[in-house]
Amino acid sequence: xxxxxxxxxxxxxxxxxxxxxxxxxxxxxxxxxxxxxxxxxxxxxxxxxxxxxxxxxxxxxxxxxxxxxxxxxxxxxxxxxxxxxxx
Amino acid sequence: xxxxxxxxxxxxxxxxxxxxxxxxxxxxxxxxxxxxxxxxxxxxxxxxxxxxxxxxxxxxxxxxxxxxxxxxxxxxxxxxxxxxxxx
Numbered sequence: 001x002x003x004x005x006x007x008x009x010x011x012x013x014x015x016x017x018x019x020x021x022x023x024x025x026x027x028x029x030x031x032x033x034x035x036x037x038x039x040x041x042x043x044x045x046x047x048x049x050x051x052x053x054x055x056x057x058x059x060x061x062x063x064x065x066x067x068x069x070x071x072x073x074x075x076x077x078x079x080x081x082x083x084x085x086x087x
Numbered sequence: 088x089x090x091x092x093x094x095x096x097x098x099x100x101x102x103x104x105x106x107x108x109x110x111x112x113x114x115x116x117x118x119x120x121x122x123x124x125x126x127x128x129x130x131x132x133x134x135x136x137x138x139x140x141x142x143x144x145x146x147x148x149x150x151x152x153x154x155x156x157x158x159x160x161x162x163x164x165x166x167x168x169x170x171x172x173x174x
Contacts, residue, residue, distance in 0.1 A: 004091060004150055006093055006116055006119045008116050008117040008119075008165075029093055029095050029146055029148055030095040030146075032119075049163070050163065053163070053164055055164045055165065056165060057165060058165060059116055059163070059164040060163040060164055061116055061119060061161070062161040062162075062163075063150070063159070064158065064161070065152070071158075072151040072152075073148060073151075074149040075146065075148050075149075076133060076136070076137065076140070076142075076146070076147040076148075076149075077140055077141075077142045077144075077145045078142065078143060078146040079146070080146070
C-alpha cells in the first residue's frame with residue numbers, strides 16, 4: 001500500500017523519528033514522508049516509533065491509500081531532495 | 088475533492104500560512120491540514136499563499152484524492168483539536 005506519514009515530535013526525539021522514517025519511506029518535506037510499504041513493515045515502523053515517542057507530546061499521522069494512483073501530488077515552493085537513506 | 092495539505096514555512100511567515108489554511112481546511116497536526124475543498128477554493132488558497140511565501144525557503148505539498156474514502160487515517164500520539172477557525 002501507499003502511505004503519507006507526517007510527524008510532529010519534540011526537539012529531543014525529532015532526530016530519532018527522522019532516522020527511522022528514512023529507513024522505510026521517501027522524505028518529501030521536513031517532517032513528511034511517502035511511499036509504498038507493506039502492512040508488516042508499517043507495523044514494524046510504528047512499533048519502533050512507539051518505543052521512544054512521548055505520546056503526550058508527539059504525534060504521527062498515517063494516511064493510507066490502497067494505490068498511489070488515487071492521489072495526485074502538487075508541490076509549491078522549495079523541493080526536498082532527500083535521497084540519502086543511510087545516515 | 089479531498090486534500091491533505093502540508094507546509095514548511097520560515098518562522099516569519101508561518102503564522103500567516105497557518106491563519107490562511109485555517110480558513111479553508113481542518114488542522115490535524117501542527118502544519119498538516121485536510122478537508123474537502125473545491126478546485127476554485129484551492130486555487131484561491133494557493134494564490135493567496137504564493138503572495139507571501141518565499142519560494143526558495145518555504146514549501147507546500149498538496150495531496151489530492153477524488154474521494155476521501157480512498158484514504159484511511161491513523162493517528163498515533165497527541166491529537167490536535169483545532170476547531171477554532173477564527174483567529
